[in-house]
Amino acid sequence: MLIMKKIIFLLLFLPFYSCNDWLDVESEISVTYRNYFQSESDLEKIMITMFGFEKNILAYGDHYLDYVGLPRDYPSTYTKPYQELNYETFWSKGCDNFMSWSNYYATIYMANFLRDSQYRIKNIPKERVNYWMAQANFIKGLMYFKIAQHWGEAPIAPSSEEAEASAKSPVDTVLAEAIRCAEAALILPPHDKLTDANGTAITSRQYASLGSVHTLLANIYAWMGGLYGKEEYWKKAEQEASFIIDGKAGFYDLENNISLLIQNTLGKARATKEVIFSIEINEQDDRWYDAGNLELRYPGTLLINYPYTETDPRKINNTLREERISVNTVKQLFPDPEDQRRKEYWYKLGEELTVEGEKAPFKPRFAYINKWRDAVKATNPESIMQNIGVIAMDGNRIIWRLADLILLRAECRAHLGMTTEALKDLDRIRDRAGLKGYSGATDKTSLLKEIFHERERELFGEGERYFDIVRNGYFREELKGNYKILSEQDVKDGALYLRIPNNAFNKNPLMKQNLFWLWHQN
Known part of the structure; x- marks a missing residue:
């Protein structure tokens, strides 16, 4: 397991960034940095800096589109406006910093800085520089792929030695840049051949490998398939996914059952059998001692309450501050009683519970998520005095795992008319969950909807559902509130993207707001 080092190098770079984009990066880099690249460890330290930004983006913070996509019938008073596309809430000052793309562009700046500094690198073999x-x-x-998914049109950052204003580029240009960068990373070896600056084998799945690069490409092409409806993109996505699933990018396999998935992949064991790409999380780097509330690393962790953060299930019934999903809704999502995810993802779903001090058992109305269950309790005396109990669920933040990719390939194959092959992928995931093979309708429309629902079940709470909905065009039937009445023109104007953050306009007269959000401004 990688322990992300607490190095001074990371802290030295941070003053270059404010809450804005690259226009706030100091244009002059000190002599210290210009002469820094004297050993391979110097390059790795820059990567560790980038890993820090990557963690802040992918493992922490408010992700409003995740709030929108998370299934629940009783959202909290905080997240309900986002779930319903309340325009005033999306324009509120309180959410502006959380909607900012600053960290994305700060990360891109670091990559550009490394690229632009190659001529300064000394005493390092060329193959390791390329690595x-x-x-x-x-x-x-x-980063460019995530920017395209969240904001659509966006600027392409200039070199690290420029600080010029840039207008937004069309979303296809942003995605093309994401592809160009990913293809430049295809020289990386499989995960079991990665080494650090000291020649030591790397076991962390946060370091990129051939498998994670092809997975990124598969996701980009599938997203483009959904945006543009072109067969060529579905075909490329299917090919990229097959490269990994067929074992050409290193060994990956499904955990044998759902219990082991939760224990090994999603839990504190941090096993990597099924993991393609993840963010390292650990007590040392994440300062759990100082944590004052539960870390929300997945959208599904919003639903954590009994028996972790609350010991009396009756209290869940009457609180408006809790995210809640009913037992009936969960049973609709997981309709087959034999589905092991229905048992393992949820704590005693719908069963009567014994409450201390009460003679009669309690019949819960709400479901209690149990997909992340290795609770970390507060040890800080100040936190304990404030009755702060569980502060984290131990385990890494999984971004892509094999089951996700198998179902994505099934979707691609359904689009391509490869019905037999799509069913094989679908049934592989169903079989692991203890289910029989799919026996429903297999026309393209029906099969695609079933694959969507299988992804909804398998990846519940892992942050994929909103983007699955957008890619498939299901937003009117699967989302709530104003999402149900969006017109095709609204979607074209950017309704399914976040608005451009206010700080993106600082020092950049070329920046323009998305048309949809411009028309729905307060």
């Missing part, structure tokens, strides 16, 4: 450049290109490609 670290490929690591940076993967992260850069991932």
Whole structure:
């Protein structure tokens, strides 16, 4: 397991960034940095800096589109306006910093800085320089892909030695840049051949490998398939996914059952059998001692309450501050009683519970998520005095795992008319969950909807559902509130993206707001 080092190098770079984009990066880099690249460890330290930004983006913070996509019938008073596309709430000052793309562009800046500094690198073999450049290109490609998913049109950052204003580029240009960066990272070896600056084998799945690069490409092409409806993109996505699933990018396999998935992949064991790409989380780097509330690393962790953060299930019934999902809704999502995810993802779903001091058992109305269950309790005396109990669920933040990719390939194959092959992928995931093979309708429309629902079940709470909905065009039937009445023109104007953050307009007269959000401004 990688322990992300607490190095001074990370802290030295941070003053270059404010809450804005690259226009706030100091244009002059000190002599210290210009002469810094004297050993391979110097390159790795820059990567560790980038890993820090990557963690802040992918493992922490408010992700409003995740709030929108998380299934629940009783959202809290905080998240309900986002779930319903309340325009005033999306424009509120309180959410502006959380909607900012600053960390994305700060990460891209670091990748550009590394690229632009190659001529300064001394005493490092060319193949190892290329290795670290490929690591940076993967992260850069991932950032552009995430920017395209969240904001659509966005600027392409200039070199690290420029600070000029840039207008937004069309979303296809942003995605093309993501592809270009990912393809530049294809020189990376499989995960079992990765080594650090000291030649030591790397076991962390946060370092990019051939498998994670092809997975990134598969996701980009599938997203483009959904945006543009072109077969060529579905075909490329299917090919990229097959490269990994067929074992050409290193060994990956499904955990044998759902219990082991929770224990090994999603839990504190941090096993990597099924993991393609993840963010390292640990007590040392994440300062759990100082935590004052539960870390929300997945959207599904919003639903954590009994028996972790609350010991009396009756209290869940009457609180408006809790995110809640009913037992009936969960049973609709997981309709087959034989589905092991129905048993393992949820704590005693719908069963009568014994409450201390009460003679009669309590019949819960709400479901209690149990997908993340290795609770970390507060040890700080101040936190304990404030009755702060569980502060984290131990385990890494999984971004992509094999089951996700198998179902994505099934979706691609359904689009391509490869019905038999799509069913094989679908049934592989169903079989692991203890279910029989799919026996429903297999026309394209029906099969795609079933694959969507299987992804909804398998990846519940892991942050994929909103983007699955957008890619498939299901927003009117699967989302709530104003999402149900969006017109095609609204979607074209950017309704399914976040608004451009206010700080993006600082020092940039070329920046323009998305048309949809411009028309729905307070």
